Amino acid sequence: MAIKRRDFLKLGGLTLVGTAASAAVENLLIKGEAKAEGYTSAPESLKGKRWAFVIDVKKCKENQSTCGFKCIEACNAYHNIPNIPDPKKEIKWIWKDNFEHAFPEESTNKYLVEKLEGIPFILLCNHCENPPCVRVCPTRATFKREDGIVMMDYHRCIGCRFCMAACPYGARSFNWYDPRKYLSKVNPLYPTRTKGVVEKCTLCYERLADGKVPACVEACPAKAIIFGDLNDPNSEVNKVLEERMAIRRKEELGTGPSVFYLID
Amino acid sequence: MYNANKVIPGIIIFILFFTAPIWLNFGRLEAIPQPELPKGEKKCVESKEYMRAYHMKLLDDWRKKAIRENQYIYINSKGEKYRISLQKTCLKCHNNREKFCDRCHNFVITHPDCWHCHFTKEEAKKWQ
Numbered sequence: 039m040a041i042k043r044r045d046f047l048k049l050g051g052l053t054l055v056g057t058a059a060s061a062a063v064e065n066l067l068i069k070g071e072a073k074a075e076g077y078t079s080a081p082e083s084l085k086g087k088r089w090a091f092v093i094d095v096k097k098c099k100e101n102q103s104t105c106g107f108k109c110i111e112a113c114n115a116y117h118n119i120p121n122i123p124d125p126k127k128e129i130k131w132i133w134k135d136n137f138e139h140a141f142p143e144e145s146t147n148k149y150l151v152e153k154l155e156g157i158p159f160i161l162l163c164n165h166c167e168n169p170p171c172v173r174v175c176p177t178r179a180t181f182k183r184e185d186g187i188v189m190m191d192y193h194r195c196i197g198c199r200f201c202m203a204a205c206p207y208g209a210r211s212f213n214w215y216d217p218r219k220y221l222s223k224v225n226p227l228y229p230t231r232t233k234g235v236v237e238k239c240t241l242c243y244e245r246l247a248d249g250k251v252p253a254c255v256e257a258c259p260a261k262a263i264i265f266g267d268l269n270d271p272n273s274e275v276n277k278v279l280e281e282r283m284a285i286r287r288k289e290e291l292g293t294g295p296s297v298f299y300l301i302d
Numbered sequence: 303m304y305n306a307n308k309v310i311p312g313i314i315i316f317i318l319f320f321t322a323p324i325w326l327n328f329g330r331l332e333a334i335p336q337p338e339l340p341k342g343e344k345k346c347v348e349s350k351e352y353m354r355a356y357h358m359k360l361l362d363d364w365r366k367k368a369i370r371e372n373q374y375i376y377i378n379s380k381g382e383k384y385r386i387s388l389q390k391t392c393l394k395c396h397n398n399r400e401k402f403c404d405r406c407h408n409f410v411i412t413h414p415d416c417w418h419c420h421f422t423k424e425e426a427k428k429w430q
Contacts, residue, residue, distance in 0.1 A: 075381055077373035181370065189369055192419060224426040227389055232418035244387070247374040 082249035086267030088186035089165065089241055090296040091255070092275050092284065094262040099157050101260035107134060109160060112257030113239075118230045120220030129211040129231075131239040132254055134158040140287060150301075159299065160263070162254070163188060163209040163239035164287060167294025171201035171210065180236075186268075186296060187241045197234040206288050207295075210238045268296065335409040338401040346395075347376065347384050358414070361388065388420050397422050 079085070113119065113132045122128045137144075137154040140161055144150050169188045171180050179194035180201055202210045216233045224230075228244070231237050242252035250256065255265040266275035275298075278284075284298040303309065318325075346353050348360070367373040368386040376384045385391050396402050399422055407413065417425075 075377040075379055077367045077371070077386075078375045078377060078383075079372055080374045080385070083372075083374065183370070183372060185372060191365070191369055193365060218429045221430065224421075224430055226421070226423045226426055229389055229419040230421065232415070243369065243372075247368075247372070 080247050080249070084246045084249055084251070086185050087269035088167070088267060088296065089246075090186075090266060090268040090275050090298065091162070091252075092264040092266075092278050092298045092300060093160055094260075094264070094300045095154070095157065095159065096300070096302075097260045097262035098160060101262065102158060105259050107160075108257040108259060109254035109263060110134065112253045115223060116225055116242075116253040117228055118217070118221055118225055120215075120217035120230075121222065122215065122217075122220050127212075127214040129213065129217065129237060131211075131237070132160060132162040135161055141285070143288060143290065144285075154301065160254075161207070161209075161287075162297060163241070164207055164293065164295030164297045165239075165241055166296065168292060170204040170206065170291075170293060174200040174204040176200065183243075185246075187243055188238075189240055189243065190237060192231055192235045192237070195235040197236065199236060201236055206291055206293065210236050212236050335405040337403075337405045338398065340395040340397065340402070343395040347378050347382075347391075349379075361392075364388075388416070393420070393422050397424065399425060 110132050114121070117131060119129050119131055135158065137151070137157055137159060140159040141154075165186055165188045167186075169180075169182055172182050172188060175181070176198060177194045177196055179191050179196070181189055181191070183189050197212065199212055202212060213231050213233050213235055217230050221230070242250070245252060251265050255263045264274055264278055266273035268275060270276065278300065279298060282300050283302040284300050286295040286298055289295070353360070364376060364386045367376075374386050376386050378384065399417065403416075
């Protein structure tokens with residue numbers, strides 16, 4: 039049975055109409071699912087353009103014997119950070135290291151080393167102005183927000199660890215194990231991470247949304263960590279930085295770190 | 303048709319075999335999942351029907367809006383406001399994974415990886 043040309047064209051036309059109609063119906067259905075009236079930012083949230091930390095090294099040093107590094111403790115407890123003993127596989131968001139390791143480029147500056155040698159510096163993600171980790175992330179799992187936070191979206195992280203190679207500060211950790219096995223106390227308000235994703239300090243984005251300062255800033259009994267918006271000329275961080283001497287880690291790399299260390 | 307006496311019964315047996323699950327479960331209703339709704343709470347952020355069909359899409363939008371655009375408040379179709387957070391908002395009422403989430407997910411054999419990171423208070427006790 040051979041099909042006539044006329045019938046063939048008719049069928050073709052019908053197919054086209056059918057396809058168009060089904061696409062239109064699908065469109066209507068999809069429109070139906072967008073139900074939200076909208077989204078907005080929380081009125082109580084802290085708003086900034088470039089969040090920054092200023093760490094008063096002298097104050098920090100004076101209080102280290104008594105404070106027991108409350109900043110690190112508070113962060114670990116709040117964010118359900120596992121305590122993995124193997125230093126090659128540990129997870130750290132905020133940690134301490136000595137001056138020589140934190141500022142290796144200053145190690146030839148004999149006079150600075152003399153003054154600061156051996157002092158534990160509080161280190162964390164620098165939330166760079168020009169973050170190399172964001173540039174290399176192939177899935178945009180890590181990205182820079184408008185308020186200056188270098189964020190992580192663990193849902194999109196494929197665990198390639200390019201960001202870890204790119205970060206000059208060692209601020210990123212990879213989950214080699216299921217972190218839940220290494221938690222002693224759990225904060226039910228914050229999720230854990232899963233095996234195979236990279237994590238780091240997120241500048242307590244969810245606390246900022248609730249109008250609270252980051253956990254480390256709140257926990258420091260000596261108030262040695264000052265937090266504020268670098269973009270706001272009247273903010274405390276700007277005032278302190280205008281008056282006193284501050285250094286940043288590996289400034290020569292051009293990443294524009296947002297964590298400052300007051301050294302005078 | 304050649305060998306019709308063999309081919310036609312063959313086709314019938316084939317069709318019956320492949321549709322066996324339909325006939326075996328015909329009229330049985332107990333297989334339909336019955337998720338247990340949270341006690342004490344009468345309404346979710348959107349209607350039951352909407353949540354049933356589109357909760358995964360809503361959660362996806364929530365995530366994008368909250369962490370990428372810093373928009374932490376969801377205004378629902380009635381104009382009510384909710385804080386965007388799986389841990390703080392959803393799981394506050396839906397606090398039983400086995401009796402709520404898993405009942406449908408297991409039925410349709412979908413295993414979303416939400417629970418690799420998110421957890422309920424009850425669950426945390428197990429691995430603590």
